[in-house]
Amino acid sequence: MSMKKKNTLRKSLLLIGLGIIALIYIFPVFLMYMNSLKPFGEIVKDAIALPSHPEWENYSYVINKIKYGKLFFNNVVITTIGIAGIVLFSSMAAYMMDRRRNRYTRFAHLVITTPMLIPFQTIMITLLKAMNIIHLSGSKIGLGIQYWGFGIPMATFIYYNFMKTVPRELDESAKIDGASTHKTFFMVIFPLLKTVTVTVIVLDVMWIWNDFLLPLLMVNSSNETKTLVLAAYTFVGQMNTKWHYAMTAMVLAVTPSIIIFILLQKYIVEGVVAGAVKG
Amino acid sequence: MSKRKKKEMFDTLLYTLPAILLVTVMMYIPFVMSGYYSLTRWNGIAKEAVFIGLENFKTVLSSGGEFTGALVFTIRYTFFFVLFSNVIALFLAVCLTKKFKLANLMRGVFFIPYIMSMTIVGFIWKFIFTQGFARLSAMTGWGVWDLSWLGNPRLAFYAVTMVGVWQSLGFYIVLYIAGLQAVPKDVLEASTVDGANGRQTFFRITLPLLGPSITTCLFMSLTNGLKVFDIILALTKGGPGSSTYSVTLQIYKEAFQNNNYGLGSAESIVYFVIVLVLTQVVLKISSSREVAL
Numbered sequence: 001m002s003m004k005k006k007n008t009l010r011k012s013l014l015l016i017g018l019g020i021i022a023l024i025y026i027f028p029v030f031l032m033y034m035n036s037l038k039p040f041g042e043i044v045k046d047a048i049a050l051p052s053h054p055e056w057e058n059y060s061y062v063i064n065k066i067k068y069g070k071l072f073f074n075n076v077v078i079t080t081i082g083i084a085g086i087v088l089f090s091s092m093a094a095y096m097m098d099r100r101r102n103r104y105t106r107f108a109h110l111v112i113t114t115p116m117l118i119p120f121q122t123i124m125i126t127l128l129k130a131m132n133i134i135h136l137s138g139s140k141i142g143l144g145i146q147y148w149g150f151g152i153p154m155a156t157f158i159y160y161n162f163m164k165t166v167p168r169e170l171d172e173s174a175k176i177d178g179a180s181t182h183k184t185f186f187m188v189i190f191p192l193l194k195t196v197t198v199t200v201i202v203l204d205v206m207w208i209w210n211d212f213l214l215p216l217l218m219v220n221s222s223n224e225t226k227t228l229v230l231a232a233y234t235f236v237g238q239m240n241t242k243w244h245y246a247m248t249a250m251v252l253a254v255t256p257s258i259i260i261f262i263l264l265q266k267y268i269v270e271g272v273v274a275g276a277v278k279g
Numbered sequence: 280m281s282k283r284k285k286k287e288m289f290d291t292l293l294y295t296l297p298a299i300l301l302v303t304v305m306m307y308i309p310f311v312m313s314g315y316y317s318l319t320r321w322n323g324i325a326k327e328a329v330f331i332g333l334e335n336f337k338t339v340l341s342s343g344g345e346f347t348g349a350l351v352f353t354i355r356y357t358f359f360f361v362l363f364s365n366v367i368a369l370f371l372a373v374c375l376t377k378k379f380k381l382a383n384l385m386r387g388v389f390f391i392p393y394i395m396s397m398t399i400v401g402f403i404w405k406f407i408f409t410q411g412f413a414r415l416s417a418m419t420g421w422g423v424w425d426l427s428w429l430g431n432p433r434l435a436f437y438a439v440t441m442v443g444v445w446q447s448l449g450f451y452i453v454l455y456i457a458g459l460q461a462v463p464k465d466v467l468e469a470s471t472v473d474g475a476n477g478r479q480t481f482f483r484i485t486l487p488l489l490g491p492s493i494t495t496c497l498f499m500s501l502t503n504g505l506k507v508f509d510i511i512l513a514l515t516k517g518g519p520g521s522s523t524y525s526v527t528l529q530i531y532k533e534a535f536q537n538n539n540y541g542l543g544s545a546e547s548i549v550y551f552v553i554v555l556v557l558t559q560v561v562l563k564i565s566s567s568r569e570v571a572l
Binding site for chain 2 (some may be wrong): 011014015019021022025026028029031032034043046047048085089090093095096097100104105111112117118119121122123124125126127129130134146148149150152153156167181186206211212213217219229232233236243246247250254257258260262265268270272273276277
C-alpha cells in the first residue's frame with residue numbers, strides 16, 4: 001500500500017473511532033431528552049428504548065408545577081444584575097489601576113485581586129450571617145449584587161492585563177479634545193475592551209446561570225426567588241422515583257444553556273480559553 | 280494640592296472604591312468573621328458565641344474524625360480527577376486537532392456537559408446508574424451493570440470520579456487544543472525532517488512545548504477537584520455511609536445541618552489553608568518545569 005493510501009486509511013479509522021467515542025460520550029444527555037418524552041411505565045420497562053410516542057403531558061405538567069416562566073425570569077434577572085455590575089466596576093477599577101500608577105492604585109490592585117485565592121466554601125457560613133445583617137439575602141436583586149463581590153477579583157484581573165495593550169495616546173488625544181475622564185473612559189476606552197468584555201460575560205454567565213450553592217444559601221426559602229437549577233434540584237428530590245417528571249424538569253433546566261451554546265459556540269469556546277489562560 | 284490634582288484623586292477613588300467596597304463586604308469581612316467564629320462555640324441562632332480557643336481545631340484535626348475522612352476522600356478524588364481529566368483531554372485534543380470535516384462538531388459534543396449545571400449532571404448519572412444499568416444488564420447479561428455503583432463505597436468513589444471527569448473534560452480539551460495550535464508548525468516539520476516518528480515528535484517536541492497549557496489545566500483541575508460539591512450532593516449525597524463526603528459537603532453539613540457554626544468555620548479555615556498550600560505548590564513545580572522556545 002502506498003504511503004498516501006495508508007495515511008487516508010489511518011485517518012478514517014481515527015475518525016470512526018472518535019465518532020464512536022463522541023456518541024457514547026453524549027449518550028447520557030440524549031437519554032435524558034428521550035426519557036423526558038416517555039410515560040412513567042415505559043421508563044421503568046426500558047430506560048434505553050425510544051419512546052413509543054412523545055408524551056408532551058410531562059412538559060405541561062412540570063412547566064405548570066415548577067412555574068417555569070417565573071424561574072426563567074428569576075435567572076435572567078439575577079444573571080443580568082450580576083454581569084452588569086461585574087463588567088462595570090471591574091473595568092472601571094482596572095482602568096484607573098493601569099492609567100494612574102501610584103501607591104494607592106497598587107494597593108487597590110492587591111486588595112481587589114487577592115480574594116481569588118479564597119475558596120467560596122471558606123466564607124459561605126459567615127457570608128450568610130453578613131448578608132442577613134445588610135438585607136441582601138432572600139432577594140433576587142440582593143443575590144445579583146452578591147455576585148459583584150465574587151466576580152470582581154477575576155474580572156478586574158482580566159481587564160487589567162488587557163488594559164496595558166490599549167494605547168495611552170487615546171486618553172491623551174481625548175483629553176486634548178476636551179473630554180472629561182468619564183467621557184474618555186465610557187466613550188473611548190470601554191468600547192475598545194469589547195473582546196475582554198465578551199470573555200468576562202461568557203465566563204460569568206456560565207457561572208451565575210448554573211450556580212447552585214450561593215442560591216441555595218440565599219434564596220431557597222421562597223418559591224418567588226428560586227433559581228432554575230435550585231427549583232430543579234428540589235423538584236427532582238421530591239419526585240424521587242417519578243423519573244418521567246424528574247427528567248422533564250432536568251431538560252427544562254439545561255436546555256436554555258444548550259441552545260445558547262449551539263448558537264454561540266465560537267464565542268463561548270474562545271471566551272473560556274481566553275479566561276483560563278489570562279486568569 | 281492643586282484643583283486638577285484633587286479632581287484626579289477624586290476620579291481615581293470614584294473608579295476603584297466600588298470594587299474595593301464590594302470585595303471587602305462579600306469576601307474580606309466574611310473571611311475575618313470565619314476566623315473569629317472558628318475559635319468559638321456557636322449554633323448560629325444564639326446572640327453570643329462562646330469563645331473556646333483552639334478547641335474546634337483539635338476536633339477538626341483529630342484522626343478518625345468526620346473532617347479527616349472527608350479530607351482523605353477529597354484528596355483521593357482530586358488526584359484521580361486531575362490525572363484522568365488531563366490525560367484523556369490531552370489525548371482527545373491531539374486527535375481533534377487533526378484536520379477533518381466534523382472536528383468542530385465533535386469539539387462541541389465534548390463541551391456540552393461542561394455548560395450544564397453540575398447538579399443536573401449528577402441526577403442524569405444517578406438515573407443511568409440505576410435505571411440505565413439495570414436495562415443494560417438485562418440486554419447484555421454482563422455482570423458489570425449489576426454492580427452496586429452507588430451503593431458500594433469503593434465503587435461509589437469511582438462512579439463519582441467518573442462523573443466529575445465526564446462533566447468537565449470538554450473544558451480541558453479546548454484548553455489543550457488551544458495549546459496545541461500554538462505549537463509552531465516549522466518546529467514540528469523540522470523534527471519530521473530529522474527522521475523523528477509521530478510518537479517521538481509528540482513526547483520530545485509537542486509535550487514540552489505545551490508547558491503553559493499543562494500548568495493552566497493542572498491548576499484549574501486541581502482547584503475544581505478540591506471544590507467538588509454539587510455533583511456529589513445530587514449523585515450520592517455523600518453516601519453510602521459517609522464514604523463520598525467531600526470537605527465542602529462536610530463544611531456545609533456541619534454548619535447548616537448540625538448547626539455547629541463554630542466547628543464549621545474551623546473546618547473552612549483548615550480547608551482554606553490546604554487549598555492555598557496545594558495550589559501554590561503545584562503551580563510552582565509545574566511552571567518551573569516549563570521550557571521556553
